[in-house]
Amino acid sequence: MTTRSYQRQDCPVAHALSVVGDQWTILIVRDVLGGPKRFDELQRGLGISRNLLSKRLKQMVEAGLLARRSLPNSRRFAYRLTPKALELRPAILALAEWGQNWRDQSGGTVVEITEKATGEQVGLRYCRLSDGREVQSDAISVQRLPENDSA
Amino acid sequence: MTTRSYQRQDCPVAHALSVVGDQWTILIVRDVLGGPKRFDELQRGLGISRNLLSKRLKQMVEAGLLARRSLPNSRRFAYRLTPKALELRPAILALAEWGQNWRDQSGGTVVEITEKATGEQVGLRYCRLSDGREVQSDAISVQRLPENDSA
DNA sequence: AGTATATAGTTTATTTTTTGAACTTAAAGA
DNA sequence: TCTTTAAGTTCAAAAAATAAACTATATACT
Numbered sequence: 001m002t003t004r005s006y007q008r009q010d011c012p013v014a015h016a017l018s019v020v021g022d023q024w025t026i027l028i029v030r031d032v033l034g035g036p037k038r039f040d041e042l043q044r045g046l047g048i049s050r051n052l053l054s055k056r057l058k059q060m061v062e063a064g065l066l067a068r069r070s071l072p073n074s075r076r077f078a079y080r081l082t083p084k085a086l087e088l089r090p091a092i093l094a095l096a097e098w099g100q101n102w103r104d105q106s107g108g109t110v111v112e113i114t115e116k117a118t119g120e121q122v123g124l125r126y127c128r129l130s131d132g133r134e135v136q137s138d139a140i141s142v143q144r145l146p147e148n149d150s151a
Numbered sequence: 152m153t154t155r156s157y158q159r160q161d162c163p164v165a166h167a168l169s170v171v172g173d174q175w176t177i178l179i180v181r182d183v184l185g186g187p188k189r190f191d192e193l194q195r196g197l198g199i200s201r202n203l204l205s206k207r208l209k210q211m212v213e214a215g216l217l218a219r220r221s222l223p224n225s226r227r228f229a230y231r232l233t234p235k236a237l238e239l240r241p242a243i244l245a246l247a248e249w250g251q252n253w254r255d256q257s258g259g260t261v262v263e264i265t266e267k268a269t270g271e272q273v274g275l276r277y278c279r280l281s282d283g284r285e286v287q288s289d290a291i292s293v294q295r296l297p298e299n300d301s302a
Numbered sequence: 303a304g305t306a307t308a309t310a311g312t313t314t315a316t317t318t319t320t321t322g323a324a325c326t327t328a329a330a331g332a
Numbered sequence: 333t334c335t336t337t338a339a340g341t342t343c344a345a346a347a348a349a350t351a352a353a354c355t356a357t358a359t360a361c362t
Binding site for chain 2: 009010011012013014015016017019020021022023026027030033046047084087088089090091092093094095096097098099100101102103106107108109110111112113114115116117120121122123124125126127128129130132133134135137139140141142143144145146147
């Protein structure tokens with residue numbers, strides 16, 4: 001969240017981490033993915049210190065990741081995700097899958113992705129954009145290109 | 152990398168972040184994805200301070216993310232990725248895509264994924280495990296389940 | 303009405319990390 | 333021989349995170 005030297009790098013990964021790369025931001029998004037949360041809910045659920053949570057929430061609102069709304073008929077507030085933060089879901093699920101696969105002892109909570117309509121299991125895979133067919137991870141190549149920003 | 156309070160959480164995301172959630176680890180993996188790197192290459196490329204890089208590299212070797220090998224016929228060393236670190240590629244690419252989509256000014260470097268064989272563009276998508284067909288992101292549901300570790 | 307509890311933070315002091323810059327050691331090159 | 337390169341280490345200063353107590357306001361209980 002704070003300005004780090006690597007923000008000067010022209011790299012989408014470095015840019016993403018400059019926004020969500022701190023110790024807590026991803027975990028806050030993870031919690032709010034489960035529905036809007038109040039300050040104390042987040043604080044208790046995460047075990048983060050209150051002053052840091054306060055600072056992070058402000059920064060995340062500022063960064064356009066969270067919206068702070070007062071709840072109807074009360075003086076309480078809820079934080080909900082913006083579309084920008086919602087789009088972090090693939091990254092978070094990729095981390096979850098890695099965390100599951102490489103944890104020392106088996107057991108513990110597992111994150112499962114299913115298709116709503118059928119209940120079938122779903123995973124993050126590489127797909128050809130043209131036809132949506134899966135491509136094996138060792139059959140892909142990654143390049144960094146300077147974009148000709150004609151957008 | 153260091154022990155944080157959220158490591159006590161039973162969550163694959165929190166576990167993943169306890170290993171790769173610090174400010175530099177993901178960027179180091181990103182750089183080494185491009186091939187083995189030496190200490191000074193990493194230091195210059197990242198702009199990280201030398202003592203911190205030294206500490207991170209040790210922790211990453213310890214965590215099984217990097218292997219440190221001496222180069223033939225020289226007293227130099229190269230750090231290369233282990234399979235464990237290689238499997239972070241989907242998470243890193245998901246972050247890259249998000250970073251690209253949500254950066255303020257258009258332009259700058261873009262990460263492009265292609266199929267080696269055909270050169271066709273590829274992206275990370277949700278796929279049904281049964282048949283490998285793509286599922287739209289709003290058609291999925293995410294649950295956290297306690298695993299019955301029969302593994 | 304008076305007291306207790308809940309919510310959403312703020313304040314302050316301490317500890318831990320990160321940064322930056324200089325230093326070390328050993329080998330290779332000019 | 334003198335200089336440069338490589339891979340770190342050491343040390344001091346700055347920044348960030350932690351923990352615990354405190355505040356302010358509003359509702360709930362007795």
